[in-house]
Amino acid sequence: MSRSSSVSSDHIPDISDFDPEKWTIKFVNEGAANLVFEVKLPPSAPSTTGSYSKGNHDIFQGNLLRVPKAGAKTFPYPELQQYWESTITPLFPLDNLVQHQLVKLGHSPSAVVDLLNNVLIKEESGRRKDFRGTRVLPDAQYGMLIEDMRSRNPNDLFLESKPKWLSPSPSARTRCRNCAREAYRDHLDPSHHKAHRLGILCPLDFIACRDSPESLSNVLKHILPASSPPTYRPHLTNWLKTNSLLPLLQKAQSEHDPSSGVDLELAMTLRDCSLFLRISSPEGGSGEVKIEAKLADLDKKNATKKKHHWEELERNLVEGGFYDGKETPREETDCLLERGKRK
Template structure:
């Protein structure tokens, strides 16, 4: 069907059935947003086992001829009654620009220390970078060369600050443009800047995250549907499609809003939060200190009068 992609269940996983995912999307996620704010999806019958066999044969051929992403190599389509038709957010014309990013935690974790100098997402990034640092520097064989340093990720709080802070806007735009061929003189660049300054979509996502999680992972119950929804909202993807034609509107939509196996994940979420607190990542106390682009960290380094608070 034009404008839609077929999503099929992967064999050998414990994921929810597509009919369960669709019901959750319709009853828990969709009411939070307008239809224009979400990548649309609907169930479709896959038919009999012959259809699934044809799909698997097509995957085998594709893998043999052009290869597949590493985490999909060798995977098969499960024998299931339903798949999904999902709205295609790729380019509609060759010169369209499509930006894809994960907004992540758009507000601080309720469990973070009151004096935290990093947001939850940047504290988590610092912990990942620290692990890489220690792994690299404790490997002494020639077979394992140190990996080149990667740039810190963009702070999620900067997305919301674009409407009030020219510095935050510059950071977001520069980050996006560095991954795209998007000249500053183009109308698409101008429209991206305008969308970042005026959109209400990301603030609605933040409000939905905070409204459904007042206590954070450490005080959450695996059976609390509101906390479960908050964690789903923290793992979604945002697509922004900027058409080549100036008379076509910019489209911004959320996707990847699947129901999660919260009982299986709660222990991981709680362990991660405990690590960030106990090991000092919220305060930047890890040794050596990892550089991040956190908006909170930038404020903590300067009290407004240029005086350095801590390093």
């Protein structure tokens, strides 16, 4: 995918060419604005038109299908794709980004939408309670094929985390912005147990773990499941101490500080992305362990709609003393800055 490419409808594949009635569809995940599905074609099922098919090419191979939710106040998919290509990709090597491809849902997108909604109805009981009842945008014309970073074989381990703010906010003194926000949330809801507050990973540990055994232990405890193969732990440890991706994300965040207000959408986008890690080794458990690290969830933020919320939250954190640890009653956190103050 070219860094300078622009979205042209003439070159966008139409997934309805691949006979949707024969698809095997599995619901994978969802957020407030999007739904993600796994789509599999029957064996030897090329496109019905041949327009985007070479032999038995499977457009879904290695990809997941993402579609917009009804009622979500987000930008149209073509605009999101254009933003990703023009604004996000210049900041990172392409192999550090989960790849996107814009696709059409067909001349009559309701056929694809209906199929996806039928899957949602069957999976309703297993969905998050606050997401139940939501469906695909009825008149959605576009979807996205998103690179599938999940495990490819039983030896793979897939990890997902939110790096958040890798540099302290300019307002930070005793707490970083993320930990100050967590203290504020717990202050509003006293029912949260202390274990919840101390179980939140301070994002500053992601960078500090290069030199701090305590920060390294915190990150590993947070992102590595206890059930994961112990052989992967030293490889993940080495990656955390030597990778170039997280420092690059930190640099991009620092260069686009939200307090400057120059490009608030990009500033907040960079602080709400996800880190996907796929750790794999050859079949049989022998051979070199490989770690693939990529950033995802880099959609353009709607600063017009979010600006008031962001400003109000920042004001509450400052005026309520949450950056200084002076709120009443005081909420204990495991912020790297706060730990430093206690020593």
